[in-house]
Amino acid sequence: MALDIEKIKSDLTEDLKAALSLEALEAVRIKYLGKKGMLQDIYAGLATASIEEKKLIGKSANEIKLLAETLISAQKETLGAQQKSGDAIDVTIPGARYSLGTKHLINQTVEEICDVFECLGFVIQRGPEIESEFHNFSALNIPLDHPSRDSFDTFYLDQEDPDAKGRYLLLRSHTSPGQVRVMKQFKPPMAVIIPGKVYRPDAVDASHSFMFHQIEGLLVDKQVSFADLKGLLTAFCKQYFGEDVKMRFRPHFFPFTEPSAEVDIQSNIFKGRAGKWLEILGCGMVHPKVFESAGYPRGEYSGLAFGMGVERIAMLKHGIGDIRTFVENDTRFLKQF
């Protein structure tokens, strides 16, 4: 018995060509691979064949079987896809989205800024919002008769300062008291970044609030110079406001730093403010009196400090015109960022 492989192959190809429906294809499958199909016949015929023939025919039969299976299944897929295309899903229907929440823009800004300094090796610390006059003023070389101590500029509480009889606790008017707290708690070298809420009795309008956020930075070591301050803040501004940011260090005055400066920048990310210098942070070298307040030996350490307002930066960066937007917490605003 001989097997005309080529003939069977061409028959199969012809049959498949004609099988244009799944039913017709099934008929072809049965014809070749079914229980009473052609291949079964061939295998049955092998029983009476010689060993040589068995080998030869068996091999050919397997070859045909494999070919038939492959071709039929391929055609089945094609036909199936054609048939299904009529009721395929609309992939443009919106996904059933499970909404994630959002971080408030103020805290996003705080985190972004802190991230830059953390990458530079700074550690985040937090101080209390309810402060003593000592930490908020005296320790920072702000004299007793300084205007910022007036009740026009600082909120005082009805709580007496347990460490200073007759003096009252207050709401910190800046994050700088954190400097003294950190210095008292740790020994240099230190590099900390202190974010938090601060309070001043300002009437609320589009650009003022009685509560806002600041970020304070402090670096203390044996040999820190004004050049380091410039380098550090330049690195920060380039990282945060873009490589092409323009900066200037403008001499200023803070009682707790000497020398003191304000940093103005021009950045392309501030829409509509091109070519304008915008004050972005205050900074300086830690005043010897502040080290004295922290109990450090005179002349042993030097340090740099800086502080910035978070609302201002977020408003400039995102083009927000009214500071009240942040505390209104309209979910349309919250979900936008």
Added chain:
Amino acid sequence: MKLSLNWLREYIDHGLTPDELSFRLTMAGLEVEHVEKIGSDTVFEIEITPNRPDCLNTLGLAREVSAITDKDVRSPGINEYEDTGDVDIAVEAKADCSRYIGTLIEGISVKPFPAEKSLFLQALGLNPISNIVDLTNFVMFEQGQPLHAFDYDKLEGGKIIVRRAKKGEKIITLDDALRTLDESVLVIADAVKPVAIAGIMGGRDTGVTLSTKRILLEAAQFDLGLIRRTSRKLGMTSDSCYRFERGVAWRLTESSSNRITDLVLQTAGGVVKARRDVVVSEPKRQRAEITVTAGDIQKLLGCTLDMGRCEKILKRLGCVVATGSGTLSVISPYFRNDIQIKEDVIEEVGRVIGYDNLPMSLPHVSAVNIVVDQEKEKFYERVSDLMIASGFNEVVLYSLVGKSALEKTGYQGPVIKLQNPMSAEQELMRPTSLASILGVVASNMNHGQRDLKLFEVGKKYLPGGEKWTLSIIMAGRRDDDWRHSKKETVEFVDLKGVVEEVCAKLRVRWLAFTPGAVSFLEEGVSADVFVNDQKAGCMGKIRSSVLAAFEIKKALVYFAEIELEPLKDAVVVRERFQELNEFPSAVRDISLAVKNGSASFEAMRALCMENGSGLLQRIDFVELYSGEKIAEGSRGYVLSFVYQAKGRTLTDGEVNTLHENLTQKLVETFAVVRR
């Protein structure tokens, strides 16, 4: 401070264009905020920092320009006048007024001020009045000392008394306003009435007029804190007050008194009839020699500077400088109280050179001594991140709250008050975030945003401390994706689920919930939250009466407020790996009717776990139901018991027996009905 460039040219030929000058002044710390062309003049509005009262006048700014440009200043020559002592001046308020110089000039003729000088004043925005009044302004803007001229013939008794006002005393000031005074206000008075509010504004009725023939010129030193407080209290300010608040140099009082006397005699004629300088107390001021070495400069600025250049700058600024080898010995000028230590001296040099012209370097940043457990330090951020992952929007709320808003929540506990609130809406430190967050809920709902998932990681403030707190709000639909259009509204278990899941992800252990009783939460739909047996907060459905008080209508709002410190303390910092059990578990469901109030799921769970022979791994809650099949006053619980042994496969019989035992125990202990 306004600076007329034409006026400035009287004292210095700086050779700079207005743009260059503006830039140089700004970069030396005198920020030119605004530039205005007025006729042929250019006027700068300059921000003067509070440490630099010496720059609140044209000569002071000329000195700065001199240091910047290394050009000379031409100061006007000033005559000295003899102290005749026969002006009747009594300083009664000795603590408030340390010096009072009165100069009596007779035979003057009041007329318009010479045009040239008048233009300077007009450029600064001052209206011309008369030669005498304009001169007080002229000398103040030239020298920095505020001055006042009284019509001597209108001073009753020919007397000047510096005293505190009497309660209820009245004065009409130069701005035509009637002011009622009290003991906190320092006044200049004649024999019977106040004639000026000291340092702030003179009285209308004793001012100089066209018919004035004799004037008393006042040059004085007043306590700066007092002037500031009075100005704020009376809500009035003036160029004079602005300068007194910041401090006027002691010696300036005398020289300015002489300067105005010179100018009055020149422009209005007359003769000095009498002059008296009352010195109550001269401030002790040490002008110590400050030694600065090249090394000091290197250390502070991180670079070396040419010492010759430093010397030149300091001298231009008015310092007395002696040089040694690599050292400068500096005595600061009398008008610079802000130069006291070597850092101050180095700053002067640095700012005149310009900080942008100094080099920069990257610091070596080391925080090795600040050892913090990062896992704990980042806790608050993690809480916030997990809430965001759970679908919540973070809000930032005010820490201050009004009494009435707080009362709406029914809060009864202790509270911190502000001594000086700006308004009744911000007079307390919030002891709970509820009032603040309900304000946000109300305003969002007013905008039609009724499906709310909000949270805040903030603080609450109680006498004795401020506490980090997580506040959560849930209202409206539970799911917002379109497939769950059934619009199931939020329930207690949804809120609890968030708390449990967030705590689980924070690895907070020993979390427990017990029926709660808080004023603002509905009884029976609220729980106290415990961590490690310590109460950490509460959660539940906000009472409709509370919602109504905040004008939140037709909404169910759930709220949780949980202190974070106890949670932080309960964090398992280094979680141990638990071996995975490869043997199959067996699950048996049970359906129970539980009479309301007779048993809690937690009690049943605890009982079963205790008696589970170590084989009961956990009990899953499968379903909660009620309705016709369940007796009134009961709820149906479907529970799934999961059994598993270590190291072997449990047999059916074993599981069935144990499960039957546990079921029996539940029935006996809690009188639940098996269904």
